[in-house]
Amino acid sequence: LKIGGAFQVADWMRIGAFGSALNRPWNPKLPNVDQLKLGNGRAVLGGFSFKLRSFTFDPGLEIQPRVNINAPNDIDGFEIVGDNPTGQIELYFDSTERIAIDDFLAGREIELCIQTGSTAGHPGVFGLWCEKIRYTGGAIGDESGNITISLPFQVIEDNSTTLPRFSFGIF
Numbered sequence: 001l002k003i004g005g006a007f008q009v010a011d012w013m014r015i016g017a018f019g020s021a022l023n024r025p026w027n028p029k030l031p032n033v034d035q036l037k038l039g040n041g042r043a044v045l046g047g048f049s050f051k052l053r054s055f056t057f058d059p060g061l062e063i064q065p066r067v068n069i070n071a072p073n074d075i076d077g078f079e080i081v082g083d084n085p086t087g088q089i090e091l092y093f094d095s096t097e098r099i100a101i102d103d104f105l106a107g108r109e110i111e112l113c114i115q116t117g118s119t120a121g122h123p124g125v126f127g128l129w130c131e132k133i134r135y136t137g138g139a140i141g142d143e144s145g146n147i148t149i150s151l152p153f154q155v156i157e158d159n160s161t162t163l164p165r166f167s168f169g170i171f
Contacts, residue, residue: 038117038126043089045151046110048100053090053148055114057128059166060084085155085166086136089114093140093149101151109134109156120171127169132156 041052061083068076089112091097104110109132117125133153141148155165 038123040118041114041116043091044111044113044115045089045101046104046108046112048097050091050093050097050100052114052116053092053143055087055089055128057087057114057166058085060086085130086153087130087133087155088138088150088152090141090148090150092143093147104135104151107135112153125169125171127171128166129169130155130166131161131163132158132165 041055043050043052043055062081063078064081065075066077066079067074112128112130112133114128115125116127117123119125130153132155134156136152136154138150138152141150157165
């Protein structure tokens with residue numbers, strides 16, 4: 001499991017008594033955490049479990065600077081102005097599993113749970129849960145004689161519930 005991330009920060013400038021910039025009180029540094037490897041990936045799609053080949057997920061956050069003409073550099077940090085979460089799962093596939101995802105391929109909105117790892121603790125279990133996803137097109141492939149299917153999806157907002165659209169968990 002490889003998780004990538006990116007961060008945006010405001011470029012705050014502090015000016016000293018003589019008009020010169022002060023030194024920043026912190027410096028970024030690399031983490032000292034060793035990488036861990038998780039396996040046993042599975043995807044539960046609408047109540048049916050599939051062997052997971054790979055997956056990607058993008059929370060689709062649209063972030064823009066918050067304008068404040070009284071703040072240093074005329075911005076007051078950043079704010080989320082929109083989101084459009086999307087993802088893609090690649091599954092190992094055979095004819096019996098095709099029946100299990102027919103409704104999803106036909107456009108029905110269903111629940112998705114992705115799990116990697118099998119035992120809580122160290123290295124743990126990573127989970128991604130989406131309340132409702134919709135299929136957005138895909139492709140069938142081959143990996144050493146095994147059929148794979150790529151299922152891109154969009155996470156749908158359901159206003160009839162108080163649950164979040166998606167959640168991550170590490171146990």
